[in-house]
Amino acid sequence: MRTKLPNILVVDDSQAILIVMKAIFNELEMPEVITCLSAVTALEKVKPDINFYDAIFTDLNMPEMDGMELIRNLGEMGYCGAIVIISEMDPKIISLAADLAKQHNVHLVGNLTKPVQLNQVNMLLTKIAQLNSHTLVKERPITKAKLISALKNNEITPYYQPKININNNQIQSVEVLARIVSNKNERVILPSRFISLAEQCDLINDITFTLFEKACSDLKQLKEQLGESLKLSFNMSPCQLNDLNCPNKLLQLLQKHGVLPSDVVVEITEQHALASYTQLETLNRLRIFGFGISLDDFGTGFTNINQLKQLPFTEVKIDRSFISHIETDKFSQVVVSSLINMTNQEQLQLVAEGVERPEELAYLKHYQTDLTIQGFLFSCPKAKAEFISWAQHWIKTATKTNNN
Numbered sequence: 001m002r003t004k005l006p007n008i009l010v011v012d013d014s015q016a017i018l019i020v021m022k023a024i025f026n027e028l029e030m031p032e033v034i035t036c037l038s039a040v041t042a043l044e045k046v047k048p049d050i051n052f053y054d055a056i057f058t059d060l061n062m063p064e065m066d067g068m069e070l071i072r073n074l075g076e077m078g079y080c081g082a083i084v085i086i087s088e089m090d091p092k093i094i095s096l097a098a099d100l101a102k103q104h105n106v107h108l109v110g111n112l113t114k115p116v117q118l119n120q121v122n123m124l125l126t127k128i129a130q131l132n133s134h135t136l137v138k139e140r141p142i143t144k145a146k147l148i149s150a151l152k153n154n155e156i157t158p159y160y161q162p163k164i165n166i167n168n169n170q171i172q173s174v175e176v177l178a179r180i181v182s183n184k185n186e187r188v189i190l191p192s193r194f195i196s197l198a199e200q201c202d203l204i205n206d207i208t209f210t211l212f213e214k215a216c217s218d219l220k221q222l223k224e225q226l227g228e229s230l231k232l233s234f235n236m237s238p239c240q241l242n243d244l245n246c247p248n249k250l251l252q253l254l255q256k257h258g259v260l261p262s263d264v265v266v267e268i269t270e271q272h273a274l275a276s277y278t279q280l281e282t283l284n285r286l287r288i289f290g291f292g293i294s295l296d297d298f299g300t301g302f303t304n305i306n307q308l309k310q311l312p313f314t315e316v317k318i319d320r321s322f323i324s325h326i327e328t329d330k331f332s333q334v335v336v337s338s339l340i341n342m343t344n345q346e347q348l349q350l351v352a353e354g355v356e357r358p359e360e361l362a363y364l365k366h367y368q369t370d371l372t373i374q375g376f377l378f379s380c381p382k383a384k385a386e387f388i389s390w391a392q393h394w395i396k397t398a399t400k401t402n403n404n
Contacts, residue, residue: 006054006128008033011042011070012086013062017114021057021086024118028125039065043073055082055128057112060089068100075104082128085111094334099305107300109321110331123325130321130354141197142180142189150180150194151203156210157181158218159381162391163233163351166364166371169398171391173231173265174222175374176215177381178207195237204237212250216257218384225388226395233265233294241268241279247286261290265315269296280311287312294351299335305342316343320354320375327363340369 010021010033018035025033034053036042039062046053056074060067071083085097089111101108110124150156157179162171180189198204215232223230240246254261266286287293294315295303299322308316318339322332336352343350355361355375364371379390 005030005032006125007052008055008057009042009045009053010035010057010086011037011039011062011067012057012059013037014059017059017086017116020116021121024116024121027118028122038062039067039070039073042070043077046074046077046079050077051080053081055084055109055125057084057086060085060087068097071101071106071108072104075101075106079106082107082109084109084124084128086114086116087111088113091330091334091337094331095338098331098335098338102303109299110329123329127321127324130319130324141193144197144201147180147194147197147201147203150189151206151210153183154210155180155183156207156214157383158211158215159383160215160222160387161374161381162379162387162394163372163374164378166361166373169394171226171230171394172372173233174226174387175233175235175267175381176211177235178211179381179383181383199237199239204240205243208234208236208240209249209253212253213257216254216259219257219259219263221384222388226391231263231265231292232259233267233292235267235269235296238268238279241282242276244278244282244285246282247289247291250286250291251289262292265292265294267294267296267315267317269300284312287314294349297353298339305338308342308348309346313348315349315351317351317353317374323352323354323360323364323375324356325360327359333363336364337367340367340371344369 008025008030010018012018015037018037022033022035025031034045036045039058042056042058058067058070067085067087074083083101083106085108089097094111098108109127112120112124159177159179160174161177163173163175164170165172178191178195180194195204198207212234215234219232251261254264268283283293292314293312294317295308295313296317297319298316299319316339318336322335326332326336339350349372351372351374352364353374355364355373355377357377361373361377364373382390
């Protein structure tokens with residue numbers, strides 16, 4: 001396990017604000033934060049290594065170059081880290097700023113109101129850790145040889161995590177997540193240690209099709225326990241959409257196990273933009289064949305509201321960084337409210353992932369909408385037998401709660 005402190009840049013034309021920010025970061029045991037008094041100077045600091053800084057905190061109203069102009073320039077330069085605005089913003093400004101940031105291909109994750117408070121900064125650091133590709137704690141990936149061995153020895157194993165209707169507590173669908181489970185000692189290897197490697201080594205289809213095969217084989221038993229309307233959700237990388245034959249391959253696997261495309265939701269991560277006509281054609285053909293299509297991790301990539309309306313998605317999943325501490329995070333509240341309004345208008349299913357605290361659940365319930373929730377507050381991903389045992393207990397409890 002390797003621990004890494006994030007590299008932070010703070011931009012504000014007020015020396016007093018910079019002193020306060022330095023003091024807060026020092027209190028949070030991050031003394032090496034870099035500060036500068038202008039956006040022009042900030043860009044000069046960023047240029048030598050565009051992604052050296054994991055997060056940039058910036059004021060909006062500054063002379064010579066304002067914060068929105070800085071954000072646009074960072075997008076043009078290809079900055080991949082997180083951006084936080086240090087400014088009081090009304091909801092309309094937040095909503096527009098978040099959408100503009102996506103159009104500039106940058107990640108706006110929140111705003112700090114003045115006077116800046118330590119707990120605000122600490123909460124945003126948690127979001128940045130969840131969002132950034134440079135996470136604070138990173139496990140070393142396994143070797144290519146070990147990944148090939150896992151595939152060869154049939155060690156790719158589906159784990160299941162429920163998506164639950166917030167209104168009636170029913171399990172609507174189950175996300176299928178990849179694990180490597182050793183045949184020798186049953187040691188479990190998490191996907192963070194092998195999915196990126198699989199993409200780099202062109203082995204991601206082998207993992208995906210193995211999961212499809214095993215989970216589709218499990219679906220009959222899962223439906224017997226959880227209900228006939230249950231759906232399975234599978235993750236796919238946008239790079240897999242470059243294969244125009246992908247929908248046909250998936251159909252063949254489903255037909256082998258008597259599973260309908262309408263029983264399956266394909267989750268496409270938003271971290272990489274859907275760019276090519278080939279990817280869009282594959283996406284459209286999946287939908288034509290009857291698969292559900294979910295945009296996963298919304299908020300971590302560059303799909304804006306207008307694109308969501310144009311592409312054939314049936315579901316949108318809000319990234320966990322916008323659910324974490326939503327009860328006190330006004331930025332996340334505005335982003336989620338905007339998504340709820342849009343998905344209601346477009347008749348898309350909305351899923352909040354990463355629900356881990358009762359306070360987050362309570363806040364989400366106040367929207368009084370048909371929201372689906374997923375997270376460790378209910379269940380971590382589990383192997384089939386353990387998941388079915390959990391689900392049986394959950395259904396009994398939910399039935400009693402709904403009847404009272």
